[in-house]
Amino acid sequence: MRLPGTRYQEHGWEHVRKLLGRCSLQAFAHAGLSLLPDANADDLQLALYVDLVAEALHTGARAARAEAPGNSYGDSVAELALSLLYELQARPGDWSAFRAAVAAEHARSGPFWEGAGGEAILRKKVNDMFAVLRDKVDADNYQAACARPCSANKIYTYRMLDTAYGEIARIFGNWQAHLAQVSAILGREVDAAPIEVRQMKSIAACRPEWVIRWSESLAQFGAGPGPLHTRSKRFASLKNSPARIAELMTEIGDYKELSSNRDQDWLHDAGEAAEWLEDLWRVLDAPAGPQPDQILPPAEDEFDGSVLSDAPPDDAGSDTGSDTGSDAERAAASALSLPPRFMQLARAAQEAGSWTARQLANESMAVRLAVYLKLMGSADDTYPSQWLDPATGELPTMAQLAALDQLSLPTLRKRRDAAISVLLAAAPPRKE
Numbered sequence: 020m021r022l023p024g025t026r027y028q029e030h031g032w033e034h035v036r037k038l039l040g041r042c043s044l045q046a047f048a049h050a051g052l053s054l055l056p057d058a059n060a061d062d063l064q065l066a067l068y069v070d071l072v073a074e075a076l077h078t079g080a081r082a083a084r085a086e087a088p089g090n091s092y093g094d095s096v097a098e099l100a101l102s103l104l105y106e107l108q109a110r111p112g113d114w115s116a117f118r119a120a121v122a123a124e125h126a127r128s129g130p131f132w133e134g135a136g137g138e139a140i141l142r143k144k145v146n147d148m149f150a151v152l153r154d155k156v157d158a159d160n161y162q163a164a165c166a167r168p169c170s171a172n173k174i175y176t177y178r179m180l181d182t183a184y185g186e187i188a189r190i191f192g193n194w195q196a197h198l199a200q201v202s203a204i205l206g207r208e209v210d211a212a213p214i215e216v217r218q219m220k221s222i223a224a225c226r227p228e229w230v231i232r233w234s235e236s237l238a239q240f241g242a243g244p245g246p247l248h249t250r251s252k253r254f255a256s257l258k259n260s261p262a263r264i265a266e267l268m269t270e271i272g273d274y275k276e277l278s279s280n281r282d283q284d285w286l287h288d289a290g291e292a293a294e295w296l297e298d299l300w301r302v303l304d305a306p307a308g309p310q311p312d313q314i315l316p317p318a319e320d321e322f323d324g325s326v327l328s329d330a331p332p333d334d335a336g337s338d339t340g341s342d343t344g345s346d347a348e349r350a351a352a353s354a355l356s357l358p359p360r361f362m363q364l365a366r367a368a369q370e371a372g373s374w375t376a377r378q379l380a381n382e383s384m385a386v387r388l389a390v391y392l393k394l395m396g397s398a399d400d401t402y403p404s405q406w407l408d409p410a411t412g413e414l415p416t417m418a419q420l421a422a423l424d425q426l427s428l429p430t431l432r433k434r435r436d437a438a439i440s441v442l443l444a445a446a447p448p449r450k451e
Contacts, residue, residue: 065107120144
């Protein structure tokens with residue numbers, strides 16, 4: 020499930036949870052658990068725990084499981100685990116709840132971690148702590164992304180509905196083997212392929228009454244009562260509110276459609292319209308014919324030598340496009356709170372003789388940085404400091420790079436993707 024701002028709601032979460040559990044057991048084995056029941060040692064224990072788990076995560080960061088995708092946004096399992104660990108340090112209340120749960124178990128059974136099955140009990144309590152924490156973190160990020168109130172319980176509700184849709188889709192997909200349950204979900208007898216199987220293309224097309232009936236049907240066809248029909252009051256209000264269910268599922272479906280492009284210009288028509296308007300502006304405002312996707316700087320006095328004085332140094336490479344060190348380029352950088360000479364310095368810092376630079380010799384510096392941003396991420400130890408935004412310590416965003424290159428964002432994305440295709444085509448075959 021993808022929602023705005025969230026990072027821990029997709030299938031990769033299971034791997035994140037397991038990695039945190041394994042590293043936590045390593046940390047406890049190293050430091051011992053005798054202090055955990057002591058409420059007065061909360062701060063000491065939390066600081067030690069975070070340090071030891073972080074060390075374990077860094078040690079195993081190159082393992083295949085750690086490098087596996089944790090979500091569809093490009094975060095690895097190890098990156099998500101480490102981020103959530105540091106969130107725990109910022110939310111000591113969750114650690115206190117975990118320590119209290121360990122203390123309660125200790126009061127009942129003594130040092131349970133020393134006995135048979137103690138490791139499994141401890142891992143379960145660690146899993147519970149991070150399961151609660153991930154929903155709190157994602158709820159806060161959802162609020163920041165949407166400017167709408169959201170709680171950890173609401174994130175849990177979103178996830179329940181997404182799971183319900185997945186189960187209904189699975190049952191519908193094999194309706195012949197589930198005739199009785201499909202009939203119960205649809206509210207009518209089914210003896211042939213129901214039209215609803217073809218109509219339900221996404222969660223937004225899943226009707227709320229199907230969710231309610233599916234939950235009710237689990238008492239007969241599943242392992243027990245469905246989520247809307249348990250004794251818990253968590254979803255009691257939803258059972259009698261199909262309109263609210265439909266609203267929540269529509270939100271999930273809308274964002275899933277919006278983000279399913281994975282940064283591949285999902286608004287194709289809008290991008291074409293924006294480019295058409297840019298072309299029209301050029302024709303009307305600059306009949307002399309500027310270079311494609313280049314906005315010319317204002318006309319300068321014939322005695323103004325600032326453009327010449329801002330020219331890139333001899334070893335800066337042979338960029339094309341708008342990478343000329345012009346006043347317009349300086350103005351764009353300043354408007355983005357970047358150093359005025361950002362692009363000039365970035366060009367000078369690149370290794371002109373590197374294989375990548377040679378392959379992308381005809382691309383502007385902004386396109387090259389966009390390629391690195393896509394392939395290697397916003398932060399990497401190999402990046403020269405001149406490439407980084409001083410405010411973030413990372414590469415500029417795609418929006419910043421588009422403004423620096425005086426391009427529309429869709430155009431920059433297309434040029435970036437084309438440049439990546441050139442690199443992939445030119446790359447030597449891998450040896451088995």
